[in-house]
Amino acid sequence: MREIQLRDAKASLSAVVDQAVAGEPSVITRHGRKEAVVLSFEDYQRLSSVPSFGRLLASSGLVSGDLDRDETPPRDFGG
Structure with a gap:
């Protein structure tokens, strides 16, 4: 899954969406932190129905x- 900065995702949103539809989700980052994921609606439906x-x-x-239930006492690993 590729990572893309928010400002770059804004500038190329159409391409980001096209890639998600083609099966390549993108992680959107802001100031180096992962903030969101763009994935196809098909993937979203599949994942949300689990x-x-x-x-x-x-x-x-x-x-x-x-x-x-197994009532056997746990083994001692000598930690």
Whole structure:
């Protein structure tokens, strides 16, 4: 993923968008800090529809007792 300074992204926004649509997202930086990402709308939709781990667990239908917990004490690594 390429990085581009904000002022350069402003000057070439059309090219930045074209590259994102072609599968090459860009990280926009301001004063050397990463501030934003320009990616295609298709990539955005794909990434925004991924459920969180918590939602996956909540929808799993698991109830208390479905999973066995390993009660073995942890090993001592002598730190």
